[in-house]
Amino acid sequence: MDDMPVVDSWIADAIAALPGAVTVPYPDWGSQTFQVGGKHFGRLGGDPEGRRIVTVKGDPEVNAALVAAHDAITPGYYANKRLWISLAIDDPDLERDLVIEALENGYAIVRDSLPRRVRESLDPSA
Template identity: 65%
Template sequence: MSAPTELPDVDPWIVDVLARLPGAQVVPYPSWGSQTFQVGGKHFGRIGEHPSGARIVTVKGDPDVNAALVGRHAAISPGYYADKRRWISIEIDDEALPRAVAVEAIETAYRLVRESLPKRVQAALG
């Protein structure tokens, strides 16, 4: 199976969120057909497409919080092509989902991964 030739665009609102997170970067990941979000070289999220055709952001999270979000919002499902407990996928074009929920999920994913980095790497991020 060959990788898609075009990678999904990162929505301006997501770019704005990432710009507020020290050291956060968008890194193309052609073999996954996605753009990943990374801090300190570690993935905390990615934007891509679900087999249904929906555009999704898949982010890392706390398993209990993830379960609650999946139960509360139809636009959030266990992580597509990821650990179903630690990752969730968010349909970003679903207008029924408040944008703030997606923003908080991205920020939480960043925080979880940043906190797992070695202290010297965290310090270098500012």
């Protein structure tokens, strides 16, 4: 587990603010995954160029627009290129708020797909 990426505090804080969201190490891929209800909505790892990336589930149209608008955002590395995007989190041109928004959106997509009883167990106000 020595090769596992460390989750930056600003990302950890964003994940902690999402009801039921957890960070789970994924040693086989050398990454940290972000999950809700046992389902992945994001992953912190690296790409072939050695950049630290957060790969997040998203809406295909929004993903395409983000990829077109930002050099630091690419179709999901090692993921479905329509449903996932990768954000180079150390790129100075990429605002943290955009990364946090992508994480929140990915969380919402996955959370909304969970059975109602699971959603309710995450947050009684669901």
